[in-house]
Amino acid sequence: MRTPKETNETFLERVWSWLHRTFPERQIYIRSDGRVQFFTFGPSLQATLAGLALIFLGWVAFATVNVVFKDRIIAAKDHRFQQMQSAYENRLADLQISYDDLNGALVGAEDKFKSTADALTAKQNAISGFLNRKTQVEASIGSHGPEIPTAAQAFSGAPADKDSGVASDSVGFTGIPPEGDDAGDSSLSVMPGPVAPQPRVEKPSKASQLNGVWNKIEKFASALLSPRGPSPTQISAAYAQHPALKALAAQTARVAALGSAETQMMGQTQIALNGDVGMLRAVVQRTGINPTQFLHRAQANDGVGGPEIPLDQVHMDGADPQFTDAYLRASAEMDELNNLSSEMSHIPLTTPVAGAAFDRSSGFGARVDPFTGHYAFHPGVDFAGPWGAAVTATAPGKVVFAGNRGGYGNMVEIDHGFGIHTRYGHLSRITVAIGAVVSKGSTVGRLGSTGRSTGPHVHYEVWYDDKVRNPNSFIEAGRHVL
16 A cells, blocks of 8 residues: 555656656757757746646637627626616615604604603703802812702712713703794704605515504504593503503603602702802801992992893793793802802902911900000001011902001002902012002012011001901901812
8 A cells, every 4th residue: 555655756757757748858949150059948848838828828718708798798797786776776665664654653752752851951951060160169269068969869869979960051041932923932853854765666565564563553653642642552552562662651751750850959959059159158257248248349340230031931941940940040049159259269368478487476456565565456467487488469469559658667558359458567578569460379578577566577457448357357267268
């Protein structure tokens, strides 16, 4: 028995023998100028040239057939393409009819679900905007009001999460209802119409079989859109045949249930905002300033006004009247909170110096004068510290005085607006000029002992409505928000 190696050697020997028999060695002689040259063609070279020649002849034959029968080939391809296109159009038309029938059956349920979801979205966007604005205001004043749960948490009883709100602050109002046929209308999104059916070459065979089923669905959709609604028997029959309708109805009911909790949540938002407004009012009250009078003065400077429109004449797109009323009331609370937080930035609630190196050496009110030894009134607070330490502005404002003023020595006076002024006396050096606009924490001078002073310290005063106030009240009030 032969081994595979011996079999391969025998096969190669047969091939080699066949090449030598078929393509024996040939020589070509060329004579030129009395000289004779010859070229030898071995079996391998001859076999290679023969293979190339066969390939060339085959390509020529293929090209010739394509040229001669080109029209027939193209016609056959066009025929197959037309058959495929016809089948595709028929199938597409069948699908289009099925889609149209199903869309007609579900349009009522989808419209109801969409309107419910849009109302829920509008409410959630309004509440999320309030939560976002409330967080920003709290961050600016350094306070933290009560947490407000989201709609899903309010409905399910889950704990609140402050970071779950979506940053959205734009809500559209229609204002006073217009007169005429358009009165009471609101902005609604309209579902796009069905796609125009594709052309077809023959009537679909499945349409007639589906007519009975789609008629039942259309009857259910019509009953669903009617004022009385479908009967329990119709609902049960439709749900049994089409579970998708049952799932859609369940989702609609779930969204509607969530939407009913939004009004309550908006009321909770108003309560939380009212609490923050009350907290800021208490802070202002601690300084000795009437918060209502202070806010009216700020609004008078800003310039506000306009017609008075009752809240029941304002309508919010996609929301019920109860939610709209709660939203508008919360909006008023938010505006007051924003105004208070903005105007409070003009109130000096910090000390002109900070750090363990400083000591409150003298308070506000009656004291024994260090020079005369008699009782006298001290109109500010003294902070003793190292010579040359930075003295900073306690609130943003404009420098209205910078120079030497009698017993104050080198003094800087800043107008913070709304009738509030602060003074910084006994400075060793003044670093600002009259008319300069400074921010809170900006350096206005260096601590020293100029004027009527016994040692290095800064004399700090707060004035409101041309009356000197106790700086301690402002500093203590600032501890509740800073």
